[in-house]
Amino acid sequence: MSETTFCKYHQQIPARWYCEQCGIDFCNSCVNDQLYSDPPQCALCNEALADMGCESAIPAFWHKIPLFFKIPLSLPSIVVMLVLLCLGYIFSWIPIVGWLMLIIAVPAIFFKYAYLTLQNIASGELNAPDLKALLDDNDYDIIFKQIFIIICLFAPMGKMLEVSFSLGIAWYILVLFLLPATVMVLSVDRSLIQAINPLVLASFIMRIGFSYLGLYLLIMIVSGGPTIIMEMVIGLSDMQSSDLSDYLYLFVFYAVLQMYFTLVVFSIMGYVLLKYHHRLGYEISAPVEELFCDQKKVPKIHPLLKDIEVLAKENRGIDALRRLQSRLPENANDIVLRLRFHKMLFNQKKFEVMFEHAPSFIQLLLSSNDKAMAVDVYRDCISADKSFSLKDVSLFLPLAEVMLQLGQYKLIVRLLSSLHKRFPDYKQIPDTYFILAKALSEGLDSDEKSLSVLNFILKNYPDTAIKPQLIMYRETVQKLISSSV
Ligand SMILES: [Zn+2]
């Protein structure tokens, strides 16, 4: 197994891409695959990146043997096997039509599921396909093609045995050797011609190399599983029963074993396809190289920020900022992008741009589920410049409400200071100042000031709809003041 190369910026994640110009290895989290056409470009120099594949990051199949025995034990596989057993039982009671179904439909559905398992694993999903996949996929071509291939491979055996016994045996061994390759080529190409073409099969086997021999041997051993287990069971039970039902149970048990071990074999083949997909000439867009990493360490980076983070890590903050800014008009409602932009402006002390960006960003946050973040953005702005003030009057009330919920009382005082002078026509001054009064009394222990704010509202806005609440609150504050004297 060749050594795994890791990403320059994420040292626990295997690299997938390489920039010759910069001499840097990148993982998928550093490459903006969504933005560019194939192949993706280097974040630093914009040159096309070379796909290094991810073979070295995928362990050899002999390190993963327990996984292949585990996959067919998952719920969907067990359900498929049980349903097919029941169907088989029902069909066995219906003469002719039922028997035909038993020998054609039941194995066809089972092998369809086995192929889906193989394809699922080959595409980077290390689990059994769900039942929906089986119900949705009505393309049974692949099964009939595989049957045709098996007939073609075994057909000459009779003639060969007639010529010479050893020739027949040699052919049998060759056929068994080729069989996994035909299954895998068929599942990748779906082409009967390819799957039966000796040149294609030879090239397929050569590309996998010695591992194919290992695969073949493992499949031979696993395929012998049901027979060995049956012999053990019969030996242990010392069966001399004349009761037919005992034989029925044994037959059912054997059928389950066969299905289980077949799924194990198809899982192994799927995994080999996954590991060698790059060599075999088919690509998987999913970040397969991350499958075997500690998933907690795989960075979750916004697709439009991947290259920007690389620029930032290379201390090219200005380039990162410029690139990010160019993406904002098309992604105006993307909170993650805009927060990154805000933080970058703050860290690079680009305060003028930050003050320009902040009001619409605060508005966006207030209409989202990240309302608390709006308070953080406001706080950043006043920490950059004490004289910062919002010009959009519609933001005051919702922002003050969030601040009250968060217990940010001093910020409320800062936000609402002389609001009525700055925006004399603002209709919601009573509601907004009511929040100020609450902050002063409940958070800042300034009942006297709270009382004067309440008196101010009641005096200057006597027609306000919240008058009853204001009067009630004023009574409470007055009681607090008199009790503390
Ligand atoms: Zn990376």
Ligand SMILES: [Zn+2]
């Ligand atoms: Zn580069």
